[in-house]
Amino acid sequence: MFSLDLLLNAVVAGALLGGFYAAVSLGISVTFGLLDVVNIAHPVFVILGAYTAFTLNANYGVDPLLAGALFAPVFFVLGVVVYRVYYTSFESKGEGSQGGGLVFFFGLLFIVEVGLMLKFGVDYRLVEAPYIGESIHLGPIGLAYRLLVPCAVGLLMTLCLYLFLGKTFYGRAIMGVAQDSLALRLVGADPVRVKTLAFGISIATASVAGALLIMISPVEPSIGRAYIGRAFAITVLGGLGSIGGTLTAAMILGIAESLTSTFSGPSWALAVSFGILLLVLAVRPAGLFGR
Amino acid sequence: MSVKGRSLLVLAVLFLAGLFAFTRFVENRYIFFAAYVVLQYIVLATAWNILGGYTGYVNFGTGAFFALGVYSSVFLIQMFRAPLLVQIATGGVVAGLLGLGLGYLTLRLRGTFFSIATLALAVVLQTFVINWEYVGGAKGTTVLRPAHAPFFNNYIEFLFMVMGCLAVGSVAIAWFIEHSRIGRGFAAIRDNEEAAECTGVPTLKLKLLATTISGCLMGVAGTPFPYYLSFVDPDSAFNLSYALNSLAMPVVGGTTTWLGPVVGAVLLGTAQQLATVTISSELNILIVGVVLVLFVVLAPKGIVGLVQQFVQRRRA
Numbered sequence: 001m002f003s004l005d006l007l008l009n010a011v012v013a014g015a016l017l018g019g020f021y022a023a024v025s026l027g028i029s030v031t032f033g034l035l036d037v038v039n040i041a042h043p044v045f046v047i048l049g050a051y052t053a054f055t056l057n058a059n060y061g062v063d064p065l066l067a068g069a070l071f072a073p074v075f076f077v078l079g080v081v082v083y084r085v086y087y088t089s090f091e092s093k094g095e096g097s098q099g100g101g102l103v104f105f106f107g108l109l110f111i112v113e114v115g116l117m118l119k120f121g122v123d124y125r126l127v128e129a130p131y132i133g134e135s136i137h138l139g140p141i142g143l144a145y146r147l148l149v150p151c152a153v154g155l156l157m158t159l160c161l162y163l164f165l166g167k168t169f170y171g172r173a174i175m176g177v178a179q180d181s182l183a184l185r186l187v188g189a190d191p192v193r194v195k196t197l198a199f200g201i202s203i204a205t206a207s208v209a210g211a212l213l214i215m216i217s218p219v220e221p222s223i224g225r226a227y228i229g230r231a232f233a234i235t236v237l238g239g240l241g242s243i244g245g246t247l248t249a250a251m252i253l254g255i256a257e258s259l260t261s262t263f264s265g266p267s268w269a270l271a272v273s274f275g276i277l278l279l280v281l282a283v284r285p286a287g288l289f290g291r
Numbered sequence: 292m293s294v295k296g297r298s299l300l301v302l303a304v305l306f307l308a309g310l311f312a313f314t315r316f317v318e319n320r321y322i323f324f325a326a327y328v329v330l331q332y333i334v335l336a337t338a339w340n341i342l343g344g345y346t347g348y349v350n351f352g353t354g355a356f357f358a359l360g361v362y363s364s365v366f367l368i369q370m371f372r373a374p375l376l377v378q379i380a381t382g383g384v385v386a387g388l389l390g391l392g393l394g395y396l397t398l399r400l401r402g403t404f405f406s407i408a409t410l411a412l413a414v415v416l417q418t419f420v421i422n423w424e425y426v427g428g429a430k431g432t433t434v435l436r437p438a439h440a441p442f443f444n445n446y447i448e449f450l451f452m453v454m455g456c457l458a459v460g461s462v463a464i465a466w467f468i469e470h471s472r473i474g475r476g477f478a479a480i481r482d483n484e485e486a487a488e489c490t491g492v493p494t495l496k497l498k499l500l501a502t503t504i505s506g507c508l509m510g511v512a513g514t515p516f517p518y519y520l521s522f523v524d525p526d527s528a529f530n531l532s533y534a535l536n537s538l539a540m541p542v543v544g545g546t547t548t549w550l551g552p553v554v555g556a557v558l559l560g561t562a563q564q565l566a567t568v569t570i571s572s573e574l575n576i577l578i579v580g581v582v583l584v585l586f587v588v589l590a591p592k593g594i595v596g597l598v599q600q601f602v603q604r605r606r607a
Binding site: 108270 | 410588
């Protein structure tokens with residue numbers, strides 16, 4: 001049963017999966033880690049992105065990656081709207097409203113998920129592109145393009161976000177908004193606008209991750225739930241708000257899940273993220289790269 | 292006991308007497324089943340509210356705690372056909388311990404970690420159950436319910452009455468908590484945890500007490516389920532509508548008093564039971580989701596809060 005080839009393939013596939021997981025988790029790393037907004041509906045926007053890519057692909061033959069680039073701005077606007085509602089209903093009312101916000105996102109999660117179910121049914125949907133299904137071989141290791149492309153895009157997204165947050169004025173403003181919003185005002189940035197911008201970016205990354213998701217495997221509305229545990233486990237393991245940490249943690253989870261499903265069966269892969277989440281909270285709540 | 296407490300006790304006794312009369316006079320099986328579900332939701336909503344409403348910590352994993360109660364009963368029935376009372380007690384203890392353990396791991400940090408962990412919990416527990424053949428695995432298992440029960444025409448009526456007692460019991464627990472030092476401690480945590488800690492409120496102990504009681508009651512609500520339906524599979528035991536409903540009911544009813552979850556459970560529960568006849572279950576969930584978001588955004592104090600506001604305005 002056990003062989004070196006199998007192990008190598010599992011590790012490589014896991015690392016590729018990790019690049020995609022990073023794309024799913026980046027947005028949560030920004031909202032949860034930097035804005036202190038616990039958007040548990042984030043994965044459902046990933047699914048919404050996947051279905052948008054599916055619709056564009058099935059009706060107009062648009063490449064899923066191009067589709068992702070096209071609708072990301074639309075999702076940015078959607079994120080802005082959602083944050084505005086969240087802000088006026090909960091955040092502007094000050095302390096003790098965290099619970100209400102959580103319930104709000106929970107309700108949103110159900111509305112979008114069931115809405116998709118009613119529109120598209122519970123059948124699995126997939127996209128078509130020339131490179132899906134192809135793979136290249138490096139010795140005993142097979143690299144499937146359907147994993148390779150999402151991983152590459154995930155890495156690129158991570159790099160862009162890292163540079164944006166570290167090098168630009170608005171990026172730095174996002175980094176600082178939860179820590180000291182008064183200081184932010186003094187340098188001429190409105191904290192609420194900064195947070196709105198960050199939330200919009202977060203939802204835009206979710207939608208692109210959705211286009212990647214439907215490349216990797218067929219999608220049905222309820223699979224978003226499996227990503228809630230994963231994405232939050234990654235963000236916490238990486239250290240809240242650390243973009244590099246998120247990527248590292250995503251790789252770790254991807255490899256751990258891939259090994260688990262190769263050697264103990266795919267149904268246990270979901271338990272891995274939960275185990276990691278609890279372990280990190282118990283042993284080192286600050287995560288790998290947390291301050 | 293205060294006058295108000297005594298009149299509530301009378302009310303509880305009358306309520307149970309009414310349920311008993313219900314078992315005698317209602318013939319329609321569907322109405323019977325619908326009423327059972329509403330009672331079950333009174334337990335679940337009240338249990339959720341003891342943690343979510345009183346201390347402000349949101350639990351998204353009601354389905355997991357409920358299913359733990361369901362499957363501990365299935366296990367005991369498979370083992371030695373344990374009596375119902377043993378099933379109820381075991382389910383309560385197991386789910387309570389899960390609440391305590393999860394609370395201990397996550398509540399020392401920020402409260403949101405608890406919520407996130409409960410979200411992932413259901414997925415993981417379901418995986419365990421699917422892989423555990425002894426309790427039926429993925430395809431489920433049939434449970435033979437006892438043919439007779441003392442004082443009742445059949446076992447279904449007996450279980451209905453048991454659920455009625457559980458509903459009254461959990462509301463009574465919520466009432467006692469609300470009117471005790473514990474309840475004031477919970478409210479202090481909800482309003483400002485740091486300030487509570489500074490003034491000497493043992494916040495961690497109280498939070499753990501809340502997660503334990505809340506989890507225990509959710510598990511208890513699930514224990515009569517195998518006998519009642521006589522078939523259990525992971526999809527029905529872990530159904531997502533438990534998590535959504537047990538959260539939506541207190542929020543819609545009002546989270547700060549014992550009355551809120553009861554009002555919410557009766558209204559939303561009855562509405563859904565009526566609606567399932569005419570519309571699909573997906574549409575049903577969609578409506579609950581929309582109602583939940585509307586309430587949490589526009590009327591965060593729920594129906595009870597709205598009525599209180601109305602009454603105060605009339606007096607002023």
